[in-house]
Amino acid sequence: MDSYHNFRPLAGCCNDVKAIAPLLRRNEDENRNFYCETRTSDLSFITRDALLRDLERLFAPATDMALLYFAGHGQPVPNDVVLCTADGTTTSPGVSLSMVLSMVEQSPVPEVIVLLDCCFSGAAGGVPQLGSSAATIRSGLSIITAARADQMAVEAAGRGLFATYLEDALRGGAADLLGKVTVAGVYAYLSDMFGPWDQRPTFKANIDRPHELRQTSPDFTPKQLRALVTLFPTPTYELPLGPSYEPDVEPHNQRHEEDFGILQAARAVKLVEPVGELHMYYAAINSKACRLTKIGQHYWQLVENDRL
Numbered sequence: 001m002d003s004y005h006n007f008r009p010l011a012g013c014c015n016d017v018k019a020i021a022p023l024l025r026r027n028e029d030e031n032r033n034f035y036c037e038t039r040t041s042d043l044s045f046i047t048r049d050a051l052l053r054d055l056e057r058l059f060a061p062a063t064d065m066a067l068l069y070f071a072g073h074g075q076p077v078p079n080d081v082v083l084c085t086a087d088g089t090t091t092s093p094g095v096s097l098s099m100v101l102s103m104v105e106q107s108p109v110p111e112v113i114v115l116l117d118c119c120f121s122g123a124a125g126g127v128p129q130l131g132s133s134a135a136t137i138r139s140g141l142s143i144i145t146a147a148r149a150d151q152m153a154v155e156a157a158g159r160g161l162f163a164t165y166l167e168d169a170l171r172g173g174a175a176d177l178l179g180k181v182t183v184a185g186v187y188a189y190l191s192d193m194f195g196p197w198d199q200r201p202t203f204k205a206n207i208d209r210p211h212e213l214r215q216t217s218p219d220f221t222p223k224q225l226r227a228l229v230t231l232f233p234t235p236t237y238e239l240p241l242g243p244s245y246e247p248d249v250e251p252h253n254q255r256h257e258e259d260f261g262i263l264q265a266a267r268a269v270k271l272v273e274p275v276g277e278l279h280m281y282y283a284a285i286n287s288k289a290c291r292l293t294k295i296g297q298h299y300w301q302l303v304e305n306d307r308l
Helices: 012-027 050-056 097-106 121-124 163-175 182-195 224-228 254-268 280-283 294-304
Strands: 065-070 076-078 080-084 094-096 111-117 141-145 180-182 202-206 212-215 238-240 270-277 289-292
Touching: 012 065, 012 121, 012 163, 050 065, 050 094, 050 097, 065 080, 080 097, 094 097, 097 111, 111 163, 141 182, 163 180, 163 182, 180 182, 182 202, 224 254, 224 294, 254 270, 254 280, 270 280, 280 289
Parallel strands: 065 111, 111 141
Antiparallel strands: 076 080, 080 094, 141 202, 180 212, 238 289, 270 289
């Protein structure tokens, strides 16, 4: 929301929504992700009543996850922050976060994600529904804010800085090995992008599994992981190598060369490391070995326990 009757205009919020919405609407492979509806002040006059109606629809039954992304002015009030609407005034700026969270509390939707891209949004940590411990948050709720309760959210070159980094995170910057972009991964990415004296994103959640925001292209596929695990009977096994693994050496051993292709790909994503050499090529040529890294051992356990 860039345009307001009684508050100074902003410049990047509508642009931010138009950049974020397509990434939430579709995964990288173009499969459907979220069903998104957008409201931007360049196309409609967003009043307090209109925002409340949209929130009621968002948190209605018949869905398994709801996501609210708000970009606009945030007005701090004691132990709360108000999401300002176009018709807001100094005495009634818009919809308070405590009201939003009350709607979330009453909603049957099991998983809810709130992304607040506004000034003073970190005041969310003080609203009564959040309390002082994660146990007081409704189960299934995750909240990421653009800044602390005492901080402004910066705009530059027609975009919000938080939203610019959020876009990068959703495009794959926050993806794990399998291409999954989760709420926790996004927060970790955002936190790294801001320095100690910059605006600081905040994160609060009560979840028993990471909410997945988007699927991007994996660095290593589940099929490759399962093939990799077949080469290592235990997670700490050291796989002997030899010149027959290297495709430039004759006579060729097709099976070893195929296995080495998997090992090289695993090395590129830090799942495998050579033993006694810096490079896999020399580990093969000099008949050394390779082993799973700690990350590789983690994924070995996932495959072995059928949790992939």
